[in-house]
Amino acid sequence: MTEATLPRTARFDRLGTLLGVTGVAALAGLSFVLVKANRIVPGIPRSLLEAAPPLAGWACLACLALAATAALFVFNARLRLGAALLGIGALLLALGAAGDALTPLGNRVVRISAGPAFWVVLVCLGLMATDAITRMRPGPARRVLWLAGFIAVAVLALKSGRFDHLSVMREYAVNAERFSRELLRHVLLAAGSLGAAALAGLPLGIACYRVPRIREAILGALNVIQTIPAIALFGILMAPLGALAAAVPLAGRLGIRGIGAAPAVVALFLYSLLPIVANTVQGLRRVSRQAVEAARGMGMTPGQVLLRVEMPLALPVIVTGVRVVLVQNIGMVTVAALIGGGGLGTFVFQGIGQTAIDLVLLGAIPIVALAFSAAVVLDALVEVMDRVKQ
Amino acid sequence: MITVENLSKVYDGTTVVDAVSMVIEKNTTTVIVGTSGSGKSTLLRMINRLVEPTGGRVLIEGRDTREEPAHLLRRRIGYAIQGHGLFPHRTVAENIGTVPQLLGWSAARIQARVEELLQVFQLDPKAYADAMPHELSGGQQQRVGVARALAAEPAVLLMDEPFGALDPIIRAKAQEDLLEIRRRFGTTIVLVTHDMDEAFHLGDRVAVMSGGRLLQYDRPARLLTQPADPFVARMTGMGDRAMRLLSLTTAGEAALPGRGSGPAVTASASLREALSELVWQGADSAQVVDADGTARGHLTLDAILRHGRPS
Amino acid sequence: MRPATLLRCAALALLVSFLLAPQRFAPLFAPLTQYGAPPIYDQGNLLSLALAHLGTVCLAAAASTLLAVTLGILVTRESGREFLPLSRTLVNIGQTFPPVAVLAVTVPLVGFGERPTLIALFAYGLLPIFENTIVGLQTCPPAVLEAASGMGMSARQRLFKVELPLAMPLILEGVRLSLVINVGTATIGSTVAAKGLGEVIIAGLLSNNTAFILQGGLVTGLMAILLYDGMAAFERRLLRSVRIE
Ligand SMILES: Nc1ncnc2c1ncn2[C@@H]1O[C@H](COP(=O)(O)OP(=O)(O)OP(=O)(O)O)[C@@H](O)[C@H]1O
Ligand SMILES: [Mg+2]
Numbered sequence: 001m002t003e004a005t006l007p008r009t010a011r012f013d014r015l016g017t018l019l020g021v022t023g024v025a026a027l028a029g030l031s032f033v034l035v036k037a038n039r040i041v042p043g044i045p046r047s048l049l050e051a052a053p054p055l056a057g058w059a060c061l062a063c064l065a066l067a068a069t070a071a072l073f074v075f076n077a078r079l080r081l082g083a084a085l086l087g088i089g090a091l092l093l094a095l096g097a098a099g100d101a102l103t104p105l106g107n108r109v110v111r112i113s114a115g116p117a118f119w120v121v122l123v124c125l126g127l128m129a130t131d132a133i134t135r136m137r138p139g140p141a142r143r144v145l146w147l148a149g150f151i152a153v154a155v156l157a158l159k160s161g162r163f164d165h166l167s168v169m170r171e172y173a174v175n176a177e178r179f180s181r182e183l184l185r186h187v188l189l190a191a192g193s194l195g196a197a198a199l200a201g202l203p204l205g206i207a208c209y210r211v212p213r214i215r216e217a218i219l220g221a222l223n224v225i226q227t228i229p230a231i232a233l234f235g236i237l238m239a240p241l242g243a244l245a246a247a248v249p250l251a252g253r254l255g256i257r258g259i260g261a262a263p264a265v266v267a268l269f270l271y272s273l274l275p276i277v278a279n280t281v282q283g284l285r286r287v288s289r290q291a292v293e294a295a296r297g298m299g300m301t302p303g304q305v306l307l308r309v310e311m312p313l314a315l316p317v318i319v320t321g322v323r324v325v326l327v328q329n330i331g332m333v334t335v336a337a338l339i340g341g342g343g344l345g346t347f348v349f350q351g352i353g354q355t356a357i358d359l360v361l362l363g364a365i366p367i368v369a370l371a372f373s374a375a376v377v378l379d380a381l382v383e384v385m386d387r388v389k390q
Numbered sequence: 391m392i393t394v395e396n397l398s399k400v401y402d403g404t405t406v407v408d409a410v411s412m413v414i415e416k417n418t419t420t421v422i423v424g425t426s427g428s429g430k431s432t433l434l435r436m437i438n439r440l441v442e443p444t445g446g447r448v449l450i451e452g453r454d455t456r457e458e459p460a461h462l463l464r465r466r467i468g469y470a471i472q473g474h475g476l477f478p479h480r481t482v483a484e485n486i487g488t489v490p491q492l493l494g495w496s497a498a499r500i501q502a503r504v505e506e507l508l509q510v511f512q513l514d515p516k517a518y519a520d521a522m523p524h525e526l527s528g529g530q531q532q533r534v535g536v537a538r539a540l541a542a543e544p545a546v547l548l549m550d551e552p553f554g555a556l557d558p559i560i561r562a563k564a565q566e567d568l569l570e571i572r573r574r575f576g577t578t579i580v581l582v583t584h585d586m587d588e589a590f591h592l593g594d595r596v597a598v599m600s601g602g603r604l605l606q607y608d609r610p611a612r613l614l615t616q617p618a619d620p621f622v623a624r625m626t627g628m629g630d631r632a633m634r635l636l637s638l639t640t641a642g643e644a645a646l647p648g649r650g651s652g653p654a655v656t657a658s659a660s661l662r663e664a665l666s667e668l669v670w671q672g673a674d675s676a677q678v679v680d681a682d683g684t685a686r687g688h689l690t691l692d693a694i695l696r697h698g699r700p701s
Numbered sequence: 702m703r704p705a706t707l708l709r710c711a712a713l714a715l716l717v718s719f720l721l722a723p724q725r726f727a728p729l730f731a732p733l734t735q736y737g738a739p740p741i742y743d744q745g746n747l748l749s750l751a752l753a754h755l756g757t758v759c760l761a762a763a764a765s766t767l768l769a770v771t772l773g774i775l776v777t778r779e780s781g782r783e784f785l786p787l788s789r790t791l792v793n794i795g796q797t798f799p800p801v802a803v804l805a806v807t808v809p810l811v812g813f814g815e816r817p818t819l820i821a822l823f824a825y826g827l828l829p830i831f832e833n834t835i836v837g838l839q840t841c842p843p844a845v846l847e848a849a850s851g852m853g854m855s856a857r858q859r860l861f862k863v864e865l866p867l868a869m870p871l872i873l874e875g876v877r878l879s880l881v882i883n884v885g886t887a888t889i890g891s892t893v894a895a896k897g898l899g900e901v902i903i904a905g906l907l908s909n910n911t912a913f914i915l916q917g918g919l920v921t922g923l924m925a926i927l928l929y930d931g932m933a934a935f936e937r938r939l940l941r942s943v944r945i946e
Contacts, residue, residue, distance in 0.1 A: 339906060
């Protein structure tokens, strides 16, 4: 292979240039906030300096300029991360300040929401921060700490009241009580079906590993289930569950109904089986033959070999399956709202129904945050387990 | 003829090849040896510009290699590496025909050449032309790799540890193939190896490298008898240098006139092998015969031992 | 192998015959309806809905394949190396976004109808293809690449004659994943007024007609399975000739 000549000698960062140019173009050409007289009417675009109070606007611009400079000329990953975070903070505070400034005192009808320029600049800064973090290669513990820190800062910032005049927060204020209920329900649905799938999937996986004859058939069937679209599977399950509830009154009293949480949980359970079973088989197959031989040679019974040697060694791969399932479930629970299963999807589909973007965001942002946090935490767990194993 | 002038390569401030100059004669085999990381591969790869030199230049037949685009240069130079690098998605015939195809040969000419090469390497074209690489044994894959490097009749063949992964028997066979190729096609061969026996067996000249510098570049016998440097002496093996020296001369070359007595050794065997045979049989002289059994002369223990000393 | 082929053909035959003459299946669905509701979806032509659904899915997948493969090639070239670590992280993060969320966020930006669905399918479909393209191109055996350059292939020839063919099985696997996810996400597209089979399911949910739900579910399910299976068979065929140790 011919070797690279360019990157190391380049005087400015190409990714940074791309991000910087995009960000500046967005700020110059697109609107920073949209002001709506009420929830439904189209918004009136306003630029950053028009929207935010002068001091806040210029301070934000200064921070953004600093971040852009860092993006172009600074190569130290830590400094770049710092600059990007500074930019993100300034951007958010400016948006909050714009919300305060544009809302007439006591007016609860006017809606201030983030405009395209805000989102584009936020994405650019986010990419810059992500790139810097990627280059710093933080270890698993550090990544989880970072995540916890971000969540804490986000919660504190939202509680501080600085953002209360933004329309997403308005929607939150209206739905505060329901929000915590649906959030909890979302998590319960996702985690509950995962737990059930783990209980059933581990023995099934072990059986598939031990009995190659059934492996093909079971994995094939689970694969087919995975390809069925979520909404279709929810729908298909409604019929038999409804029939069950009608035929067995006890089932109905236990909450099993054709509509609601029951079909969602069953469907999610079915979807979750494949990654867990497949990864259990995969993990067990990767356990070194010598380790198993040694354990047998020491006089362990087959059960002891499984519990003390094979399963612990296969665990990282199995947890990888759990990660896939959890992230997938958090997304799919959203769809459950369509069949009355509840969860944050309720806001999403209500928002779509009412053309209320802020209501959609009130559902979608926490879903993405949940899925992302689950991925970070479980990835870190897998990495730690892999290290312990070596 | 390949002329290497003051060739250097620097990676991030580390000099990996340090002002190497050497002249490689046409139709010879030059073997580069040295410790791991001494810059052998880098030197080799600068000849076909897989690595661009930091300083110095390479001339092939008097022409600076930088005069033409690198990929066109490489089509004229054969290149074979350890692990053969066969294209797993192409048949054996397509693999061998890669460079001729790049050069725009006609299909008939490519096919004829592929068959010729398969025969040279004792692979039946009917059985192997349409096989996929993964269907071949390691030794066969390696032979196809060399055949592919030779496909466009290159005047120069560069080889980087081509036989490194082969077992001793197949390796010996591959070495004989290589000598045969040079005889048959008159190819100039430059080969990198870690195996000193291979270096002495194949090389008309041997280049010893250490820390990026070329310590000595000479005939094998001179490397043994007049090492330029203690490192060269260590590299070529102090312990059995006499035996190495013996291995450089064949029984036919050293044969004395007249028909002797004792066991028969073939003229193409090395003196080292002849000596071993005499020790084994407890004899002190041997008859030298051709492959077909006609007498070529004789050898005595004394005569053999004289060849094992620096003269 | 034989029974599987038979099953495949049967599934295809069932799907096609249902779409061509759904009324013939009415007796099967009738027990699921109440109060004399129609057993077969009657607010549109099932065949044209299925074709629209398939069209949306394939159009989006084609567009994402084109862009994702191009981007995958760019970030694995020498000149694009700087973008590679970030690209990998982005793919990882992006895949934690639920497809529904992507769809939901697109609607407010571009309005209702086909467009948000197409855009969401396109955006979400990029990820698996992009990821697999990168992995495929990066895991080409180094000795093979070295041999290709050493024999005098130009960078372009090496890409098209060696790297892409070797990466093809993985790239196709990415396309298959995208397609299957798309079939599912496209059903949800019907909540934002895109034409597709989701309409049937949603109509069933709204009018409490289990027959509709089951029809929509079965048709999309069959379609997803057949697409998945067809692509997998195609990949196996391709793989048979390329085997990399
Ligand atoms: N692309 C590169 N970038 C940076 N350093 C390199 C590069 N290629 C080689 N080197 C360094 O140059 C030195 C010589 O490498 P080279 O491959 O030429 O050694 P070698 O003699 O062939 O070793 P071996 O016998 O192990 O194959 C090594 O220290 C290696 O780490
Ligand atoms: Mg080397």
